[in-house]
Structures are given as structure tokens and as C-alpha cells.
Amino acid sequence: MYSRYHPKSINLIREFEHSSTENKFDTFTNGQLVWKQGYFEEEYSDNIRQYLEECNNCQGFQVIFDCTDGFSGLTSKCLEMLEDEYHKSIFAIPLISPKVLNFLNSDGPMSDSIKTVNIALSYCNLIEHSSIFIPLSTMARGWRTIGNKREFPDILYDENNLYHTSAILATYLDTISLRYRIRNPTQSNYLSGFCTDINNYGRKLAGAALGKLLIA
């Protein structure tokens, strides 16, 4: 099973390797350093620009990212670039994974502390650089601990299986984005309209909820 992504849409971080036992890409600052040092900024910016040149009508950006590890810092720099270069709406979705891995050379409590700081810095940055942001997780809490899993009527899922949990989050995103993905939307149904409807009074943080009505 593999994803058929366009090669231009993949930007590899060469300094870090994925591990299923511990997370080596740990802090917000580490993520920002990846952006500042070397190849990443140039490659990412070029790839985005090439994509946008092919667009007829770019409404804005949906940015989905892990906000508990180094990707929080890397995304903060990406958002700064998108805001400075394109002045479009940015709908950011920070994710809190139900699977907790300790960071490299850190025990459980230290990893929890690093995670909390990453989330705090990420939210602080999102207030400045996004049009709206909606944290998503299938777990009830998303701070130092992640709490119990959310129960959805008529859905049986394993909270440790990322295929299951991401399917629930994808259902939410697929539904809420229908409004600005329909063909020939009215002016208020563009991504900018969606953002300005909710971020009245400069409030950027919103909460998400998913419901289901069984149709007989």
C-alpha cells in the first residue's frame, strides 16, 4: 500500500529518520532550524511556487501538521513564508497524535514537558500567522496527557491504530471543506469566507465536532 503523491509535493527532511520506538525530531526550535539551515526553505518554496503557477484560482492553504514534535517549529516557518509570499487565507489544523512516543534521550515526564511546550509555541505562532486554526484529535485531552479516546456513536475504532483515527479526522475534514470545494461557489463559500465567518473579533482558535444522522 502506498500513496501516489506527486514528487513535487514531497519535501524530505534529510537530517531525521523515522523510528517506531522513539521520536528524534523533538523540539519546536529543532524544526525551525531545519527551515533556516540549508536546503529545506529553498526546495519547499520552489515546489509551492510551481504548484501555484499551475492554479487557476488559489483560494488559500490548508495546513495539516503534527504540533507535538519538531514539525510544529518547521510548520511555523512554512506558515510565515506562505503568509508573506501569497497573502491568502490559511486554514491550519494542528494534530495531536493518539500514539505517544518518547523523544530521543528523554524519559516519559521530560517528553511530556517538551510536547506541552511544542503545543504552546505552536498555538502562539498560529494566532499570528493563520486565518483560523482548529486542533484535531480523537483523544479527549491534548496537553500534557492525551486522556481517553472519544466515543462516536456507530463507530468502533482502535485508538492506537493511526489508520482508524486518521479516517475519522479525514471524514471531518472532507465534510467541512465541502463548502469551499464545490464547483463555482458563491463568494461567501470560498475558503476566505469560511475563515472570516468564524474568526470574528480576531479569534483564531475554533473547536471541531462530528455528528452522524443515520438515514433509513
Next chain:
Amino acid sequence: MSSTEDLIDCLDNFNEPLFTQLSPNTEIGIDRIIQSTCVRGIPQSRLKRFLIDFIINLTL
């Protein structure tokens, strides 16, 4: 929601909590909130009874 019911009637008669929160540490209230709601999979004809039906019912 039954096969003859409209969405508006179904929501009127709904007694259980309709939503499960997907954002951590949040319990969204029912007043003083700004929300954007998206509904999918329900045909336009089943959103709400047509006005003409109301008029016919009233005249009967």
C-alpha cells in the same frame, strides 16, 4: 432519521447529543457561539418540507 422524515423534523425531535467533539480539551456550548455547520448526504428535497405542503396542510 426515517425515510419519510425531513432533516428539520429529525433535528427537532433529536434528544441525544448530536455531536462528538474532535478538538482536545473542548466541550462546545450551545449558546454564545459562532459556528459553521456542514451537512452531507442528505438530498435537498429532504432538508425541510416545502412551503406549499404547509399551505395545503393548513387549508385542509
